[in-house]
Amino acid sequence: MIKYFCVTKRAVAITIVLALVCISFIGLCIGVSVAGTVTPNGMTIVIDPGHGGRDGGVVGTLTGEKEANVNLGISKSLRHFLTDAGYNVIMTRQSDVDLSSGDSGFKKSDMLARKKIIEEAKPNLVVSVHQNSFPDKEVHGAQVFYAPFSDVGKEIAETTQAVLNASLNCNRIAKSGDYYVIQCTEYPSMLVECGFLSNPTEEALLVTAEYQRKVAYAIYSSITQILEEKIA
Ligand SMILES: [Zn+2]
Numbered sequence: 001m002i003k004y005f006c007v008t009k010r011a012v013a014i015t016i017v018l019a020l021v022c023i024s025f026i027g028l029c030i031g032v033s034v035a036g037t038v039t040p041n042g043m044t045i046v047i048d049p050g051h052g053g054r055d056g057g058v059v060g061t062l063t064g065e066k067e068a069n070v071n072l073g074i075s076k077s078l079r080h081f082l083t084d085a086g087y088n089v090i091m092t093r094q095s096d097v098d099l100s101s102g103d104s105g106f107k108k109s110d111m112l113a114r115k116k117i118i119e120e121a122k123p124n125l126v127v128s129v130h131q132n133s134f135p136d137k138e139v140h141g142a143q144v145f146y147a148p149f150s151d152v153g154k155e156i157a158e159t160t161q162a163v164l165n166a167s168l169n170c171n172r173i174a175k176s177g178d179y180y181v182i183q184c185t186e187y188p189s190m191l192v193e194c195g196f197l198s199n200p201t202e203e204a205l206l207v208t209a210e211y212q213r214k215v216a217y218a219i220y221s222s223i224t225q226i227l228e229e230k231i232a
Contacts, residue, residue, distance in 0.1 A: 043227055044088040046121050048114055048128040048181055049075035050191075053098030054106060058133035060197040065207045067131040067197060068096060073209065074194055075129045077216035085224065090121040115184040124227055125156070126189035127219065128181045131206060133198040140199040141170030142215070145177030145191040153182065157190045160222035164192070167218035188226075192219060 049071040051057035057067030072093070079089045092114045093099060099113035100106035118126055132143060142164040146153030157174035165171055182189035194215045195202040205211040 041086060042088070044090060044121055044123040045082055045223060046090045046092065046118050046123040046126045046187075047075045047078055048092040048118075048126065050128055050130040050181075051098075052093050052096055054100075055098050055110065058131060058197050060203045060207060061137070062200050062203050063207050065197070065203075067133075070131050070194070070197070070206050070212065071129045072096065073212040074216050074219075077213045078127070078129070078219055081217060081220035082223065085220075087227075090117065090123065092117050111180050111184070114181055118185045118187060123187050125223060126182065126185070126187050127223070128179070128189070128191040130191060130193045132193040132196045134196055135198070137198055137200065140196050140202045141172050142168050142195055143172050143193040144174045145179060145182065145193070146174060147183035147189060148176045148178060150183070150189075152188045153190060156188055156226045159226050160190060160192060160219060163222040163225070164215075164218050167221075168195075168215065
């Protein structure tokens with residue numbers, strides 16, 4: 001009985017030591033993982049999924065899908081790639097809502113709320129995600145815009161346009177665009193129109209999660225280039 005007790009006691013002691021080693025090891029792994037996902041480079045990106053809530057944006061001609069939903073799908077996928085790589089990400093919205101605070105002038109109120117989020121984030125980069133529409137259904141392809149007279153904006157938009165052209169098989173040139181969200185703050189900004197919901201072929205692709213991931217990955221790749229080579 002005494003011998004059995006001793007063996008049991010030793011077994012318990014060994015078990016406790018092993019458990020402590022395991023816990024320490026797991027803790028170490030978790031610590032590395034957490035550190036790796038939160039602050040690898042300290043850079044912050046604001047993703048602005050355009051429209052939402054009362055403002056659905058343009059509508060797909062085949063599926064009736066709202067631009068706001070496609071924007072959010074691509075934005076969430078982009079957030080996934082960026083946070084996995086260690087960037088801090090702030091989204092202006094995370095569901096199908098507008099950001100307005102009243103019924104009158106809701107669009108202006110919505111835009112001011114997005115500006116406030118960007119200013120509070122003090123980001124290294126702002127990416128506003130949209131979809132395009134045009135009366136001529138043949139028109140297609142991703143189009144990147146930068147704020148008028150912004151040299152940094154032009155440079156980052158051109159980098160992203162080149163990556164999107166190569167990845168999505170289109171051939172467009174980054175353009176200056178008079179959009180509030182890319183010129184309402186001092187932070188480097190671009191607006192990506194990922195495709196045309198008025199083009200049936202592109203619309204059929206844009207409403208799928210797989211193509212949204214593909215677009216998001218292309219934007220993510222361009223962001224890593226921009227932040228490593230041009231802004232950092
Ligand atoms: Zn839009």
